[in-house]
Amino acid sequence: MAQQGTDKITEAEESKARLRLWLRMLKSTRRVEAVLRDRLRSEFDTTLPRFDVMAALARFDTGLKMSALSGVLRVSNGNVTGIVDRLAEDGHVVRVQVPGDRRASMVRLTRKGEEEFARQAAAHEAWIAELLADFDAAEADLLSDRFDAVSHRDET
Template identity: 65%
Template sequence: MAETSKDRLRLWLRVLKATRAVESEIRENLRRDFSTTLPRFDVMAALVQHEDGLKMSQLSGVLKVSNGNVTGIIERLVEDGHVQREPVPGDRRASLVRMTEQGRAEFARQAEAHEAWIDKMFADVPPEAAQTMAEALDAVARRLENKDESR
């Protein structure tokens, strides 16, 4: 039991180290190639999945960050012409945020590069191992999500 526990601890530390390294590389690539940030990329990725748009509070929920964190990012994306904000009928305090056509085109360019970066970073991981690791990490996430729901 103790050795299994140590193996899992080592696995977690390696996952964390790899995650930090991959995230750092992605941040640098986004900055260098697109003059953008990972949080802006994440917001666009969330919005592109919701064609009808999201309220700011919904977007914060999807990204698991506070409304305050999203507000500044949305402001910049609006300035860049990638996102539009519109009032929600019947709720003067809320606004609906959605991608513009220009934003969709820009996100498609960034997402294509992002996929290529990830593919290159994980080139030494055989496809079968990638599938097995993905399934194992999904199981961990599900277990923790179910734990939160049972509280």
């Protein structure tokens, strides 16, 4: 009987430890994101959402339909449209009509956009390296694997 009580305490302690982990992860994520937003604004006169759109497009040479871009970024089409509009005004992306579908367009980076994204991505990588310098490569790989497992866990 005492063993069961110990198990319940252990389970409760584990639950509390996981809750503390979640809160610290959230706090750390918000801190890193705030630094990234500030540095993108001050060093490149851009925003994190614009960077995210360019990063998504950089992975697809032929571009993406707006709906696919929204899916990759996990945001609404409306959110992406305004960002793409501003990137197009700056000459970083171009919209190309999808043959046979007047309502659909592909969005892709221009050469100017590719060059600008390369500059931003290099700085972004350096900032992340600085912000997460307390983790060596082995720790970073282990944590990445563990968070991937959480991300891919089936919802029940």
